[in-house]
Amino acid sequence: MLECALVRAPVIIFLLPMLAVVCAPADVIHLKNGRTIWADQARENGARVEYEIGDNTYAIPKSKVERIESGGARQGDSSGNSSGDMPAFAPTDSLKNEAVVTNRIIHDDKVDVDALADLQKQSDLGVTAAGYFAAGKYEFDKGNFDKAQPYLETALRADPANPTILNYYAALLVRTGNAREALPYAERAVRATPDSPDALDILGYAQFAADRNRDAIRTWKRSLEIRPDAAVQQYLDKAERETKAEADFSERETSHFTLRFEGKQTSESLRRELITTLEAAYDDLSRDLGGTIRNSIPVVLYTEQAFFDVTQAPAWSSAVNDGKLRIPVEGMSSVTPALARVLKHELAHSFINKISAGRCPQWLHEGIAQAMEPKSVASRGRRLAVLYHAHQEIPFNGLEGSFMRFSPAEALLAYDESLATVEYISDTYGMSDLHRILERIGQGSSTEAALRTTIHSDYGQLEGEVAKYLSSKYGE
Secondary structure (H helix, E strand, C coil): CHHHHHHHCCCEECCCCCCCCCCCEEEEEEECCCCEEEECEEEEECCEEEEEECCEEEEEEHHHEEEEEEEEECCCCCCCCCCCCCCCCCCCCCCCCHHHHHHHHEECCEECHHHHHHHHHCCCHHHHHHHHHHHHHHHHHCCCHHHHHHHHHHHHHHCCCCHHHHHHHHHHHHHCCCHHHHHHHHHHHHHHCCCCHHHHHHHHHHHHHCCCHHHHHHHHHHHHHHCCCHHHHHHHHHHHHHHHHCCCCEEEECCCEEEEECCCCCCHHHHHHHHHHHHHHHHHHHHHCCCCCCCCEEEEEECHHHHHHHHCCCCCCCCEECCCEEEECCCCCCCCHHHHHHHHHHHHHHHHHHHCCCCCCHHHHHHHHHHHCCCCCHHHHHHHHHHHHCCCCCCHHHHCCCCCCCCHHHHHHHHHHHHHHHHHHHHHHCHHHHHHHHHHHHCCCCHHHHHHHHCCCCHHHHHHHHHHHHHHHHCC
16 A cells, blocks of 8 residues: 555655766775775775775774775666766866966866966956856866855856856856756857757756747757757656656645646645645744745656656655655545654755755765654664674665665664664754754765764764664664
8 A cells, every 4th residue: 555655665856966887996895784884095004994086085993804806897886877866967178278377276176266366357258157067067077166166156157158157157156056047047058059968958857947848858858869868868768757747736835835737636635735735844943953045946746657658766765855846646535644654754865955055965965865754773672783783784875876786684783774874963962963964965075074073973974873772772
């Protein structure tokens, strides 16, 4: 029954990961629990093994490691991108004068703000635009959207019709959950360069994220005619599935939501209850997590078959938030307590995404969203304590990306670990520190850096602390 699925199956949110294929040599850390970690570089440091993945540095106790192999060939993205994940389109084009100024303002792995100020003193708008664009692009590519935005805005003021700057600024707005604000910039970029696949891709993404599916379909089809692209094709397919499934849907607007439904599948009383429940959850989350969401949040009600057809989600999922809250309600005549928890969980993801500027790792997303339902790990605390004691938990770096690749049993463990970690941080340091972690991630910090500046723990230390917490609270 659907109600059982809502009670027992995890709820997933599909984040906006950068699409990247890694085929470089890597170090492979083999853990004693049978799992492996692929790292860019790994090294022993006393009682710990430290390893790097991208810009992040992690550490785990050496006692958990069986061996380290160097020079392995890693293929693909371990986060398991699939048809349910939103590609994070990033422009590839450059700006005239960009190469000339980049070396002047980007060095020592940071933007030289004094060099930027010197550029402005030259009173050459083209050079100013190139300099600030280079700074914005640098921060954008590192995922530091909060830092990238003022640089790109200054570049736009210097050269407001430049399609490359417009492209990057539109992409940034979409990545930070402001798709409607991105539309005019993306449209201007396409008008200036109508045959640019990059501009068309970003416009299509903005249209889809702004709930303009038919426009997105037309735009992506134009892009694919110019440049075939598997990621764009994948998302075009999703937009077409959604449009077909929702062809006869009606809409209802509320203060914070746009409810979309097929009238024969839901009663008027159920729809009223759903709206009341969502608005109450919005008020709770606004108070508990802070902030508001400016744009109307789409909520789409599906039959069970239509839900899986559109989302292509794994069978164990009971709802999806990919910018729209997608909820299967077949057979439901009222909002049950289980459905109310699912709705609040899904909506929590939207708030978390807003606070973290779309950069929150999956484990923290899911841990906080479960805590907001509210949900406790107590019923499986003893089992978790045993798994941690036996070093059978999934390492944190394995929980940063999409949970879609997990089997039902692995997904259950991933959700339990996520919730246990958030419970530990909340019980030990308070909910305010969880909020500060999200804010620091949104400001450009890596997850581990955000943890160190708030609760003074790296991943290895946090894993050990969670193990002790579970043992003392739920162990024998």
